Amino acid sequence: MTRLAGKVALVTGGSLGIGRAIAHAFSREGAKVAICGRGKAALELTVEEIRQSGGEALAFEADVQHPEPVDAMVDAVLGAWGRLDVLVHNAGVNAPVPFLEMPLSQWDRHIHINLRGTFIVAQRVCKEMVARKQPGSIIFMSSVNGLAAEANLAHYNASKGGMNLLAMSIALELAPFGIRCNALCPGFIETRLTKPVIDNAPAIADYLRTIPMGRVGQPEEIADAALFLAGDESRYVTGHCLVVDGGQLIRLS
Numbered sequence: 023m024t025r026l027a028g029k030v031a032l033v034t035g036g037s038l039g040i041g042r043a044i045a046h047a048f049s050r051e052g053a054k055v056a057i058c059g060r061g062k063a064a065l066e067l068t069v070e071e072i073r074q075s076g077g078e079a080l081a082f083e084a085d086v087q088h089p090e091p092v093d094a095m096v097d098a099v100l101g102a103w104g105r106l107d108v109l110v111h112n113a114g115v116n117a118p119v120p121f122l123e124m125p126l127s128q129w130d131r132h133i134h135i136n137l138r139g140t141f142i143v144a145q146r147v148c149k150e151m152v153a154r155k156q157p158g159s160i161i162f163m164s165s166v167n168g169l170a171a172e173a174n175l176a177h178y179n180a181s182k183g184g185m186n187l188l189a190m191s192i193a194l195e196l197a198p199f200g201i202r203c204n205a206l207c208p209g210f211i212e213t214r215l216t217k218p219v220i221d222n223a224p225a226i227a228d229y230l231r232t233i234p235m236g237r238v239g240q241p242e243e244i245a246d247a248a249l250f251l252a253g254d255e256s257r258y259v260t261g262h263c264l265v266v267d268g269g270q271l272i273r274l275s
């Protein structure tokens with residue numbers, strides 16, 4: 023398992039859910055992995071799990087909405103391991119609210135964490151890659167909601183749509199530097215974000231009808247797609263939105 027041997031990866035929101043599965047998958051493939059997120063306990067647990075499996079990992083309690091903690095984290099990763107090859111910007115939030123009732127604070131929270139955070143982390147990491155003349159792979163954890171709208175998620179839909187266009191913009195400007203940038207667009211994946219729906223029998227039965235494959239996805243299935251985008255197998259892929267959704271978008275569109 024050496025698809026990422028010798029590489030260093032940063033996974034934001036790597037303590038839980040999809041990000042945690044990606045951190046484990048990258049470590050299994052030989053990468054050193056830095057994760058950040060909110061909540062020290064979950065961060066420490068994931069790092070401990072990776073170390074127990076023989077991998078190298080570092081954790082940072084950094085809020086991606088603000089440049090200062092992101093700068094401190096990137097400096098620390100470079101200080102420890104001397105390079106940064108892969109960024110998976112996965113940190114994100116999603117709290118449904120009908121459009122007419124949406125307070126500005128909820129709009130701002132989603133745009134700040136999901137979109138402003140993406141800009142802050144990606145710009146800092148890309149600047150390092152360019153300055154070091156080092157090629158790299160940038161992966162944004164977007165969503166099918168960045169490609170088709172879902173009710174009560176105007177803030178989330180808009181933030182994920184913005185992430186997709188930001189990925190294409192970075193791909194366009196940084197291809198000459200050997201930096202690829204792609205968005206991963208998962209459908210409905212079993213994590214704490216989706217637990218309230220999964221635990222509600224009538225709601226999940228309704229939801230499953232929208233998924234041609236008839237089941238929810240698992241974080242490991244997104245991690246496999248992230249591995250593809252991180253490694254050399256995707257060396258000619260940039261500016262792409264890779265949908266991993268059991269066929270859900272076929273019906274949404």
Ligand SMILES: NC(=O)c1ccc[n+]([C@@H]2O[C@H](COP(=O)([O-])OP(=O)(O)OC[C@H]3O[C@@H](n4cnc5c(N)ncnc54)[C@H](O)[C@@H]3O)[C@@H](O)[C@H]2O)c1
Pocket residue numbers: 034035036037038039040041058059060061084085086087112113114115116135163164165166207208209210211212213214215216
């Ligand atoms: N679960 C799904 O069905 C699904 C579908 C499509 C896209 N996504 C996207 O995948 C990503 C991960 O979702 P998940 O379901 O694993 O969620 P999760 O709630 O299980 O994990 C979210 C992670 O992001 C971190 N985080 C949240 N706010 C942060 C901030 N301000 N700064 C730093 N870290 C922060 C958390 O600490 C945690 O590690 C999100 O961007 C989400 O929008 C999820």
